[in-house]
Amino acid sequence: MQPKLNRLLRALAREGLEVAYDGRLYSVRLQGDAHAPPAEVLLPPDLPVEGKAFQQLAHLAALRHPSGGQVLRVRATPDFHPGDSGVAIGSVLHTRGLVVPGAIGTDINCGMRLHVANVSVEAFLAKRTAFVERMKGHYFFGTRDVTMGSRASEALLRDGVQGWLVETLERPLGCAGRADLAQLDAEVARIHLGGGLKGHPRWAPESFTREGLVRDAGLATIGGGNHFVEVQRVEAVEDRARAWGWGVREGQLAFMIHSGSRDVGKHVGVAWQDRARQAWPVGAPLPESGILPLGDARLVEQYLEAEATAANYAFLNRLLLAELLRQTLRELFGDVEAPLVYDVPHNLTLPYEGGWLARKGACPAGAEQPVIIPGSMGATSFLMVGCGDARALESASHGAGRARSRFSLSRGGADQSEAALGLTGVDCITLRAERRVEEAPAAYKPIRPVVDAQVEAGIVREVARLAPLLTFKA
DNA sequence: ATGTGC
Numbered sequence A: 001m002q003p004k005l006n007r008l009l010r011a012l013a014r015e016g017l018e019v020a021y022d023g024r025l026y027s028v029r030l031q032g033d034a035h036a037p038p039a040e041v042l043l044p045p046d047l048p049v050e051g052k053a054f055q056q057l058a059h060l061a062a063l064r065h066p067s068g069g070q071v072l073r074v075r076a077t078p079d080f081h082p083g084d085s086g087v088a089i090g091s092v093l094h095t096r097g098l099v100v101p102g103a104i105g106t107d108i109n110c111g112m113r114l115h116v117a118n119v120s121v122e123a124f125l126a127k128r129t130a131f132v133e134r135m136k137g138h139y140f141f142g143t144r145d146v147t148m149g150s151r152a153s154e155a156l157l158r159d160g161v162q163g164w165l166v167e168t169l170e171r172p173l174g175c176a177g178r179a180d181l182a183q184l185d186a187e188v189a190r191i192h193l194g195g196g197l198k199g200h201p202r203w204a205p206e207s208f209t210r211e212g213l214v215r216d217a218g219l220a221t222i223g224g225g226n227h228f229v230e231v232q233r234v235e236a237v238e239d240r241a242r243a244w245g246w247g248v249r250e251g252q253l254a255f256m257i258h259s260g261s262r263d264v265g266k267h268v269g270v271a272w273q274d275r276a277r278q279a280w281p282v283g284a285p286l287p288e289s290g291i292l293p294l295g296d297a298r299l300v301e302q303y304l305e306a307e308a309t310a311a312n313y314a315f316l317n318r319l320l321l322a323e324l325l326r327q328t329l330r331e332l333f334g335d336v337e338a339p340l341v342y343d344v345p346h347n348l349t350l351p352y353e354g355g356w357l358a359r360k361g362a363c364p365a366g367a368e369q370p371v372i373i374p375g376s377m378g379a380t381s382f383l384m385v386g387c388g389d390a391r392a393l394e395s396a397s398h399g400a401g402r403a404r405s406r407f408s409l410s411r412g413g414a415d416q417s418e419a420a421l422g423l424t425g426v427d428c429i430t431l432r433a434e435r436r437v438e439e440a441p442a443a444y445k446p447i448r449p450v451v452d453a454q455v456e457a458g459i460v461r462e463v464a465r466l467a468p469l470l471t472f473k474a
Numbered sequence B: 001a002t003g004t005g006c
Helices: A003-014 A051-061 A121-126 A128-137 A150-159 A161-170 A178-190 A206-212 A240-245 A262-279 A297-333 A406-410 A433-438 A447-456
Strands: A017-022 A025-030 A039-042 A070-081 A089-096 A111-117 A228-237 A253-259 A340-345 A347-352 A355-360 A362-364 A370-373 A381-386 A395-397 A428-430 A460-473
Touching: A003 A017, A003 A051, A017 A051, A025 A051, A039 A051, A051 A070, A051 A089, A070 A395, A070 A447, A089 A362, A111 A297, A111 A370, A121 A128, A121 A460, A128 A297, A128 A428, A128 A460, A150 A161, A150 A297, A161 A178, A161 A297, A178 A297, A178 A340, A206 A262, A240 A460, A253 A297, A253 A460, A262 A297, A297 A340, A297 A347, A340 A362, A340 A370, A355 A362, A362 A370, A370 A395, A370 A447, A370 A460, A381 A447, A395 A447, A406 A433, A428 A433, A447 A460
Parallel strands: A039 A070, A428 A460
Antiparallel strands: A017 A025, A025 A039, A070 A089, A089 A355, A111 A253, A111 A340, A228 A253, A228 A460, A347 A355, A362 A395, A370 A381, A381 A460
């Protein structure tokens, strides 16, 4: 074991955590709480970890509901780090009889989407300036207001992108023409869960559905933080047969989208974290972690429907971002084909083994499923395939993990030179210079050890690597 | 994560 980690774990033991390890798999539990399952995390060698993240993990595992709901297992991904709501980013939570709104938070159905395109890298780079100008002209600065009719919006919120498409085929709108809609219809099969869960418009913000229009809610915008749109090059293919089957070839141009449910997820997440507080049984001691589960069956059902509503919105948000990018390529390069490889959520509660599995910043990694692990700005991204590892709760990391807070980099007196931030050679278009600093490569851990640890543990296998050419951040 | 914080 690494000396630094050893010191950290000793400190955690003094703070009331039982700590054990077996190879690279570490487990923690609150001392004296024999009923709680241990919380496990796989750690790559020589990467910084924060004690607070371990604390959050142990408290999550210790959670139970007075009505009998329980936590069955907690597992964290190798990129886990402390989260604001008391739940570490990278936590995977298996429960029965309870769900935890704070274990998803506000970034509901944050996820990844990958397309490849039959434009050569050379041709693309030759028109880079024109491409950037067109991109600035619409969604990524939020200047393009995407609206839709009441039937399409209601169908979207109830059923996801398939419902939206059915209504949209009757009344084409805004950014999509009829020919494009036929392709979108064919691509629904490449969206995890078919791009839809059972939701209901009643959970969307009131302003969102007013006058039967969906507007001013950030539809087809990237969002902040680690979210991005990136043009990439497939720099290496490791599993040729699988990559071929997925339409991915070495040297291809590709684009990747990391975005979520924007204001709709925030609305649902905030409302339900409050609701969980209100619904906590009178007289029952509050968990010291501040993490509050829902245990009443009816409330659980309602929360999941609200979460699904925001998730449906996120699926469409990523779809529209991709559609705008695909159209921009067509404007510049003619009849471009840019098929979807896969779209996968990494912030969602889903049914699992008779209970629920909440992934907070963790990518589903079921057997044979495409897994998309983005690198941070300037870093390689990975297309992998899941191995269905039950010990890891069929989950992989959703990135490299943040190493430094936004504040510590932007205003914490850090060296803001290009070299110190790791920005040398990075081509990034942002709305504000501040973003480049907050999300600079120096803000994140290296992705390679995080990926390697998961390959060695049998959680995922590598299919292809993608190198960034041009990154857009809000 | 969030038209935002430290």
